[in-house]
Amino acid sequence: MDQILTHNFKVMNAARLNAYLGRDGYRSIQKIFGMQPEAVINEVKASGLRGRGGAGFPTGTKWGFVPKNLPLQPVLCINADESEPGTFKDRAIMERDPHLLIEGIIIAAYAIGAHEAFIYIRGEYFRPYLILQAAVAEAYETGFLGNNILNRGFKLDVTIHRGGGAYICGEETGLITSIEGFRGYPRLKPPFPAVKGLYGRPTVVNNVETLAALPYIINEGAAKYASVGTEKSKGSKLMSVAGHVNKPGVYEIPLGMPLITFLNEYAGGVWKNRKLKAVIPGGSSVPVMTAVEARDTLLDYESTAQHGTMLGSGGMIVMDETADMVMALKVLSDFYHHESCGQCTPCREGTGWINKILKRIIDGQGQKDDLEMLLKIADNMVGRTICVLADALAMPVKSFITKFRKEFEDRIKG
Ligand SMILES: Cc1cc2nc3c(=O)[nH]c(=O)nc-3n(C[C@H](O)[C@H](O)[C@H](O)COP(=O)(O)O)c2cc1C
Ligand code: SF4
Structure with a gap:
């Protein structure tokens, strides 16, 4: 190419x-x-x-x-x-x-x-x-x-x-x-x-x-x-990759490259000989993938959608087996809560509420119903606002909790 x-x-x-x-x-x-x-x-x-x-x-x-x-x-x-x-x-x-x-x-x-x-x-x-x-x-x-x-x-x-x-x-x-x-x-x-x-x-x-x-x-x-890329995702894409990899940076790939090939051959693989735990493929606003899901995914618009996520802006965040998923989601919610412009109630209140609940889980004050509450708040944010910033937190919340639920439950149990 x-x-x-x-x-x-x-x-x-x-x-x-x-x-x-x-x-x-x-x-x-x-x-x-x-x-x-x-x-x-x-x-x-x-x-x-x-x-x-x-x-x-x-x-x-x-x-x-x-x-x-x-x-x-x-x-x-x-x-x-x-x-x-x-x-x-x-x-x-x-x-x-x-x-x-x-x-x-x-x-x-x-x-x-x-x-x-x-x-x-x-x-x-x-x-x-x-x-x-x-x-x-x-x-x-x-x-x-x-x-x-x-x-x-x-x-x-x-x-x-x-x-x-x-x-x-x-x-x-x-x-x-x-x-x-x-x-x-x-x-x-x-x-x-x-x-x-x-x-x-x-x-x-x-x-x-x-x-x-x-x-x-x-x-x-x-x-x-x-002629580069796949039938519906044509051309090349810049991927920026950060997190637990040996060679973070910006790389140009043909669309449709297997995610794992990109991770290993371009980003130098997961660092410190550790195992892959999770990947956010397209910037912090897209749903997180487990290592198993990442194994079958191609980096194009259709394949990422089939796996319940998005290619987004191509900003990949890689997490190794030691990553604390509760803390990772809390950090994301800090960002979206801070950046909500406040015009729409579901976004203004929802990002703040999610952030508060995650903070209290991290502080050891989590309550039995917190996960259901988080999912419910996220559901009420999607598609109800002027722009999709609300969805940009709701989608990660839903995917983190659904895919790494045990980690959240253990944290609540202390
Ligand atoms: C909260 C939010 C933040 C965004 N930030 C950016 C950004 O930093 N850069 C960007 O190109 N598009 C961003 N977008 C997407 C833009 O609204 C728009 O779709 C894009 O600039 C269109 O350019 P394109 O058709 O060339 O992709 C953002 C969208 C949302 C909802
Ligand atoms: S959804 Fe967009 S417009 Fe509405 S409060 Fe959030 S950031 Fe502002």
Whole structure:
């Protein structure tokens, strides 16, 4: 498989424009200017590319939702918020190959007819921000951004917006509200951003990794991209892996790789010669898997769903046989309770209630009915809120308790 997203990761100074141009950088831009925007959208549809921000929605289809001939110009928002525990792959792109992202932004903007793009970068990502800012400045100086890109009459301005440090600003409508200058509260959908988003304008929100795949698709063609991966999960994926492994890091894999192959051959296997106990395959918000389940799972959208979990953002957290599952869930609930924006009662109250019960179990004050209570609260959170942050705690709660119930019961018994 070609290194679609990581081909410059080990190149000296790849973040600088000269090095990037020396590696065929910005080649796709001349090509798209010879195509109609609709043809670019069709090429991306044919590639099978799905959003890498977590939901896996087909990218070309999303672009197709932007209404044509509206008086309001469409906008592109780039989701670089990356605040999900366990996920750190967009950071690698921004630090090691920022021009790849900018090239992808130009392609997406051209396809949807946007002349303004906003990169919403996680506030804590200071170093990636500086690198990205320098790359954007270089792109302006050399005519890849600005009023008349490569003298082909297309205008695109890119603004980098630093987030204030809230996980919820990664949710697409929260992100839009935050760029508008308000508290990053998610909004009810519909209307979807494609119809009414930033400043009321049609808006496409795409993840960094999604956009970084576009130059390859345009240069090499949709068919070549689609030849990687499985029938429904096409192309490559960046996996960030952390926890009890020998080689934590960011790796590019073809979608459909067996989880165990990835764990052993890329992440160096479980550390300290210990046994595998559990894996969270796609960032902290997806259901946890037991070692037995992990053995049969492929890293793609369908296989993870068949095993009751999700590929999500590809942020894998590995736990060895010594992991304390009660404490792990308590730590997750600390996070989601802290990050709930508080607009919806099931989320605001539910995350806090779950957190309180788990804390008291950890403190040796657990009660007989606590597990049933936790499951009931989680059930009442799913699908009842403005955004899916509530589900992002409810799903782990249900899977941790169902799959590691004895550990929770023992803890309550003391
Ligand atoms: C609570 C929450 C946090 C999210 N955080 C991120 C994030 O940090 N980065 C991201 O790309 N998508 C995040 N998403 C998903 C976005 O709402 C959206 O689906 C995504 O940016 C779309 O881009 P894509 O189609 O390229 O995947 C989050 C969603 C939720 C509900
Ligand atoms: S689900 Fe939670 S985070 Fe999302 S809008 Fe409602 S209260 Fe806010």
